[in-house]
Amino acid sequence: MSELNPERAKMLGGLIEKAREHFGRTKKECAAVLGVKPAEYSKIESGAYSVSLPQLEALALFLNIPMGYFWGSEPLKSEDELDFANLIALRHRVIGVLLSQQRLRSRQSLADLAETLDMDEALLKSYEMGEEPIPYLHLEQICRQLDVSVNYFLDDVHGPLGRHEAKQKLERQFQRMAPDMQAFLINPVNVSYLDTAKKLSEMDVAQLRQVAESLLEITY
Template structure:
């Protein structure tokens, strides 16, 4: 009973974060439901936390809503405004593929710590056949369930989503780059974003890769030339 209650609370948190990001992106429940290939009423249940959304679905939503994936998982994350229109990707295929990949990751993690299907089923408070369907990629697993399963296997949700081969990870990387650029002072940001300064930036990157002795010799040579 405690497991079910904890999963229910987590589903409500994720649903609230999804709703917040959707509203900020100016999209309707119908828009998001169409992307996921589900009914509007089913998507509304996700937002109300009445049903757990899967990680592949969450990844696709993060891409479409133009927010980092963690903005839909972490209560402390603030979703940024949309920076660009999301390009066309075979999202239905991505959902199927990611569901299977996560199933394989889960099975490997379970076996690596010596857990049986029965053990994981007990932890998730579900039948063994459901765990088997999860691992075969035949059944979607809610983020709340996946977090619990990962924890039982000594992992975190981050261990399952840090894979750079995810089809939607490029959009998330762009968000991370933009966030770091935004932290720069206005003067530095203007310099970095000016294409004519590309050569100077490359020189700086090259110098940054050199050891202290090499930098010292370069500095001494410049002083000799100057004076």
């Protein structure tokens, strides 16, 4: 058997290293997934160890990357890093505004709500100003008093959490589908059919009737 291409082995090892670092995984974690010693895993990334296809598959699953990445047909997912400190500070202010709005809708003064909750009025005001973080369990108590769900205070659909929740929902729905339906959805050839289905779902009854009549005319 001819010798393996050392340049290709080094390139493949570099791709593995890049993916691991991209997702913040350690060599020790990847070695454990592959069932090899950390020293052997280091040789994989340097190109000195011949990695097998099942091992590449395991790494793809562990790092949540497409197999096509290893042969250059698909890139790594690039997501903007969040500034969590600023995000949390902003969310505290937004929740404070929402709290104030809901209190006014319920026709309760700051003093009345503070008294009902058996808390200091100044603390409640600092909540509404976004100056003081509201402990989650305390927020639950406030929600019960204002007759509103905690969901009212959640990040909206346009924020990072909203996008995260939408993605999680899509993944759960996909996993509940039958294997043949999953295969249909991920096949690029079927994109045109899905696009047509989407357009049909947006039509009213009259438009759908017109489409049906046109199909009948073509058939007959």
